[in-house]
Amino acid sequence: MSEEILINVTPTETRVAVVENGMLQEVSLERNNHLGYLGNIYKGTVSRVLPGMQAAFIDIGLDRTAFLHASDINRVECEQMPDKPPPEPPIASLVREGDAVVVQVIKEPMGTKGARLTTNLSIPSRFLVLLPESETLAVSVRIEDEVERERLRSLLSSMRGQNGEHGYIVRTNAENTNDFALSADMSYLGKIWHCIAEQTRNSQPGECIYEDLSLPLRALRDHMHEDVEKVRIDSHEEFERLKNFTTKFLPEWTQRIEYYSAERPIFDLYGIEDEIDNALHRRTPLKSGGHLVIDQTEAMTTIDVNTGAYVGHRTLEETIYKTNLEAAQSIARHLRLRNLG
Numbered sequence: 001m002s003e004e005i006l007i008n009v010t011p012t013e014t015r016v017a018v019v020e021n022g023m024l025q026e027v028s029l030e031r032n033n034h035l036g037y038l039g040n041i042y043k044g045t046v047s048r049v050l051p052g053m054q055a056a057f058i059d060i061g062l063d064r065t066a067f068l069h070a071s072d073i074n075r076v077e078c079e080q081m082p083d084k085p086p087p088e089p090p091i092a093s094l095v096r097e098g099d100a101v102v103v104q105v106i107k108e109p110m111g112t113k114g115a116r117l118t119t120n121l122s123i124p125s126r127f128l129v130l131l132p133e134s135e136t137l138a139v140s141v142r143i144e145d146e147v148e149r150e151r152l153r154s155l156l157s158s159m160r161g162q163n164g165e166h167g168y169i170v171r172t173n174a175e176n177t178n179d180f181a182l183s184a185d186m187s188y189l190g191k192i193w194h195c196i197a198e199q200t201r202n203s204q205p206g207e208c209i210y211e212d213l214s215l216p217l218r219a220l221r222d223h224m225h226e227d228v229e230k231v232r233i234d235s236h237e238e239f240e241r242l243k244n245f246t247t248k249f250l251p252e253w254t255q256r257i258e259y260y261s262a263e264r265p266i267f268d269l270y271g272i273e274d275e276i277d278n279a280l281h282r283r284t285p286l287k288s289g290g291h292l293v294i295d296q297t298e299a300m301t302t303i304d305v306n307t308g309a310y311v312g313h314r315t316l317e318e319t320i321y322k323t324n325l326e327a328a329q330s331i332a333r334h335l336r337l338r339n340l341g
Helices: 146-160 179-202 215-223 236-249 251-256 266-279 316-337
Strands: 003-009 013-020 023-031 041-050 055-059 066-069 100-107 116-118 128-131 137-139 167-170 207-210 228-233 257-259 283-285 291-296 301-306
Touching: 003 215, 003 236, 003 266, 013 215, 013 266, 023 215, 023 266, 023 316, 066 100, 128 179, 137 146, 146 167, 146 179, 179 207, 215 228, 215 236, 228 236, 228 251, 236 251, 236 257, 251 257, 266 316, 291 316, 301 316
Parallel strands: 003 228, 066 116, 137 167, 228 257
Antiparallel strands: 003 013, 013 023, 041 055, 041 100, 041 207, 055 066, 100 116, 128 167, 283 291, 291 301
16 A cells, blocks of 8 residues: 655645545645644633533633543543443542643534543654553554564563653554664653643643644654655745654655645645545545435534435345445545544
8 A cells, every 4th residue: 555645835724635545535734823722732720610511611711611521630541440440530529610720632622612621631752642640551553463562562661661650652653663763752752741841830821831743744743654655745845844854753754755846736636626625515425326425513423325326236235235335435434534533
């Protein structure tokens, strides 16, 4: 499987497309006047506690107060108690109105709803995710080789003893990575956490104390692996920034970063603009003649599968089976493409 990452930069927005075997699989967008809040860490103030909802509203300096549920306050060490997590304590015993809390955004504001928060902070890097003040040591479930999982878990355990008392998750990108790279990543995360802790002490309630990387840099950090053949970007200024970033953190990928200077718009490659346009419609056609109807609300996303113009050849059961089989592949792709997970 071959992959490419295409980055389109305009004065108003930046877009990143992940293409697998010539087909768009994932697209991300960041507007220059609104960089998003997901992953940001804030020093907030508890403005209201709602015992009947096991939740609290937190003022983090945004237009609407954000939502913090009791289940997002105490970290559950799932590896220690996988079958029976402890019951949630009453929200009133965890926070009180006026308390200062350090929280992280785990869901963007949508419609009339404010952002959703957690006090279980996580800071990602290239190979690891730092879990401050946690005992968790885990390996991504996408790394399936048990021998490799055990090797990484053993490395992580030995390194953790030398680098404080935080927890870590090994990301999928770390598969077959050596101990030097993991150690460098752990050191980098330690420096980031030191800055966050210092900023927390010196910040006022409502201030942002940590922001994630810009979209193009996040794309390199999260999506680069051995199957990615090229990263093409149509902004020379951003190209230089990516080159500097890879030289410092991902030197093995530096030669795969290319500046795209052709007259043809970069998102016209592989018909990405058309794919994005189709992803905005609630009705999505299937090759057989059937279609999906995708409706997203604040509470849920519903996907209806219709046979449409496809009438099959033999029996009703066969027609439905083939439509569902095709729909299953299309739904999996659209969950990723529309970021509905």
